[in-house]
Amino acid sequence: MSKGHNIRDEKSEGRHKTVALSLVGVVILMTGLSFAAVPAYQLFCQVTGYGGTTQKASGPADRIVDRKITVRFDANIAPGLNWEFTPVQRTVEIKIGDSSLAFYKATNKAGSDTWGTASFNVTPESAGAYFNKVACFCFTEQKLTAGQTVDMPVDFYIDPAILDDPDTKSIKEITLSYTFFAIEDEKSAEATGQSDKPSGT
DSSP states (O other): HHHHHHHHHHHHHHHHHHHHHHHHHHHHHHHHHHHHHHHEEEEEEHHOOOGOEEEEEEEEEEEOSOOOEEEEEEEETTTTTTEEESSSSSSEEOOOOOTTEEEEEEOOSSSEEEEEEEEEEESSSGGGGEEEEEEEOSSEEEEEOOOEEEEEEEEEEEEEGGGGGGGTTTEEEEEEEEEEEEEEOHHHHTTTOSSSSSOOO
16 A cells, blocks of 8 residues: 555544544534523523513512503413412402512322422413512422422512503403422432422512
């Protein structure tokens, strides 16, 4: 075999290694982006209210408007979680900008301790950007012992800016909906930092 042929083989092998390393790098990058996409999407939804995602508020509204809006409460349980979950009140009528405290009730109907976490949204979706929660139990892992019943509070208000938006100013009714999902076991709950007591934050 000639020296020139060996050089060509070495160059070809080098190119193959470069291509292989590049492909591995792309796979690693795409994997990283897929994990980053979930929290980034959640942040986007929380900031914009996209998909009916409500806002998190640090305190009450800066003003109260003399116009009322009806808020309906909806509760759901995903398959695999043996709980009963219902709103204590089905509807409230509040002034826009006025803080309101509502309660949901959850009961563990299983014969052992179980863990759950709740997701939420509001409809119509356009109202999500103006539905502000000061405190709630959503996205916090909850542990209920066998047969335990707890009240879960939601402190919220409707931002008066809803009246300045042409797409939302005529809304007279908003539905706040929660769905509880099972967390598989105690280890997975502890890994996410869950508390043994239901959280109101």
